[in-house]
Amino acid sequence: MADSAETRKLVYLVTGGCGFLGEHVVRMLLQREPRLYELRVFDLHLGPWLEELKTGPVQVTAIQGDVTQAHEVAAAVAGAHVVIHTAGLVDVFGRASPETIYEVNVQGTKNVIEACVQTGTRFLVYTSSMEVVGPNIKGHPFYRGNEDTPYEAIHRHPYPCSKAQAERLVLEANGRKVHGGLSLVTCALRPTGIYGEGHQIMRDFYHQGLRLGGRLFRAIPASVEHSRVYVGNVAWMHVLVAQELEQRAALMGGQVYFCYDESPYKSYEDFNMEFLGPCGLRLVDTRLLVPYWLLMLLATLNALLQWLLRPLLLYAPLLNPYTLAVANTTFTVSTNKAQRHFGYKPLFSWEDSRTRTIRWVQAVEGSAP
Numbered sequence: 001m002a003d004s005a006e007t008r009k010l011v012y013l014v015t016g017g018c019g020f021l022g023e024h025v026v027r028m029l030l031q032r033e034p035r036l037y038e039l040r041v042f043d044l045h046l047g048p049w050l051e052e053l054k055t056g057p058v059q060v061t062a063i064q065g066d067v068t069q070a071h072e073v074a075a076a077v078a079g080a081h082v083v084i085h086t087a088g089l090v091d092v093f094g095r096a097s098p099e100t101i102y103e104v105n106v107q108g109t110k111n112v113i114e115a116c117v118q119t120g121t122r123f124l125v126y127t128s129s130m131e132v133v134g135p136n137i138k139g140h141p142f143y144r145g146n147e148d149t150p151y152e153a154i155h156r157h158p159y160p161c162s163k164a165q166a167e168r169l170v171l172e173a174n175g176r177k178v179h180g181g182l183s184l185v186t187c188a189l190r191p192t193g194i195y196g197e198g199h200q201i202m203r204d205f206y207h208q209g210l211r212l213g214g215r216l217f218r219a220i221p222a223s224v225e226h227s228r229v230y231v232g233n234v235a236w237m238h239v240l241v242a243q244e245l246e247q248r249a250a251l252m253g254g255q256v257y258f259c260y261d262e263s264p265y266k267s268y269e270d271f272n273m274e275f276l277g278p279c280g281l282r283l284v285d286t287r288l289l290v291p292y293w294l295l296m297l298l299a300t301l302n303a304l305l306q307w308l309l310r311p312l313l314l315y316a317p318l319l320n321p322y323t324l325a326v327a328n329t330t331f332t333v334s335t336n337k338a339q340r341h342f343g344y345k346p347l348f349s350w351e352d353s354r355t356r357t358i359r360w361v362q363a364v365e366g367s368a369p
């Protein structure tokens with residue numbers, strides 16, 4: 001029944017569909033959206049794994065394109081029922097210029113919205129970020145907060161600023177008339193730090209640990225808690241929102257939802273050790289030797305070196321004043337808004353998420369850094 005031609009009618013577009021989250025969204029749609037007829041995967045860099053998806057019942061269309069190019073976006077959006085916009089430049093390490101980050105994250109999102117309006121696409125799901133809220137530049141803790149918790153969301157760094165601007169544009173576009181006269185329905189999902197198969201920063205920490213003889217050094221007190229969320233659950237929440245947006249447009253349109261699951265609250269480093277520990281790494285407590293002021297000094301030195309070396313080479317280490325501030329500020333969410341509004345429940349338990357991630361890190365072992 002689910003595979004008959006009559007039930008397969010929907011065309012979905014996933015921007016950034018070859019990224020860490022995007023790939024999981026693409027695979028989840030193929031597994032969990034029986035009404036799918038065509039799945040368009042739009043990305044600057046297409047992954048070779050897309051080929052294996054082309055043999056199934058759903059037409060998978062790979063589109064190499066750039067969200068900053070309005071005409072490329074409009075061509076990809078034309079005829080799609082739903083757009084899931086995950087494409088973005090995730091850079092808190094100073095790899096890209098602020099201008100490029102704005103161009104991709106803000107102008108790219110404007111292009112997606114305008115393409116929906118011009119071509120008559122009615123449903124837009126945007127991948128925002130917890131960083132739209134915080135941690136703020138004052139390092140205020142956000143403890144077990146929800147979507148309505150008051151918090152001074154002030155940023156300077158281009159990444160959170162660009163995500164906040166883009167999210168605002170998406171929410172303001174809710175209710176705009178699209179080609180054909182119907183209304184656009186939008187909503188934004190705010191994942192906390194995502195982990196799981198394909199997580200580049202986890203891979204970097206793992207290789208760093210191997211280089212340091214199987215050790216990582218604790219820099220952040222264990223009492224600083226972060227919320228983290230498994231990539232499969234983030235993908236599932238995107239799919240569910242996309243499915244429910246039409247029926248529940250009045251309730252969900254223009255709303256934001258944190259992405260959450262049952263992953264435990266822990267410090268960034270302790271949480272990573274849930275996976276890196278079983279893969280043979282140890283977290284060594286050097287906090288008494290390396291006090292916070294010294295870390296801040298190192299982070300500032302890194303930023304200075306990055307600036308000095310920029311004309312010659314790209315120096316972009318994990319530690320800089322911004323990443324240190326984020327890692328050192330408690331940011332935890334506790335909410336059931338997604339459950340109340342569209343029946344979200346995590347698809348993967350914490351045990352499943354942990355096992356899958358550990359297996360992936362073990363498979364990364366031996367692969368080049």
Ligand SMILES: NC(=O)c1ccc[n+]([C@@H]2O[C@H](COP(=O)([O-])OP(=O)(O)OC[C@H]3O[C@@H](n4cnc5c(N)ncnc54)[C@H](O)[C@@H]3O)[C@@H](O)[C@H]2O)c1
Nearest residue numbers: 016018019020021043044066067086087088129191193194
């Ligand atoms: N990784 C996290 O912890 C996290 C947390 C919260 C929110 N997010 C958001 O989730 C989304 C996906 O992040 P990710 O971690 O999968 O990052 P990623 O870098 O793995 O994926 C982003 C994808 O977007 C593509 N892309 C970048 N610029 C593009 C352009 N100009 N045109 C077309 N495609 C382009 C990239 O090629 C990549 O495949 C981003 O919007 C990010 O802000 C990520």
Ligand SMILES: C[C@@H](CO)CCC[C@@H](C)[C@H]1CC[C@H]2[C@@H]3[C@H](O)C=C4C[C@@H](O)CC[C@]4(C)[C@H]3CC[C@]12C
Nearest residue numbers: 090092129131192193219268318319323324326327
């Ligand atoms: C002080 C270092 C010693 O071990 C640890 C540095 C860790 C940082 C590199 C990461 C700490 C928190 C991370 C961010 C957070 O998980 C949420 C994010 C939101 C998302 O939209 C993009 C990624 C990120 C900014 C993520 C990036 C890496 C950290 C700053």
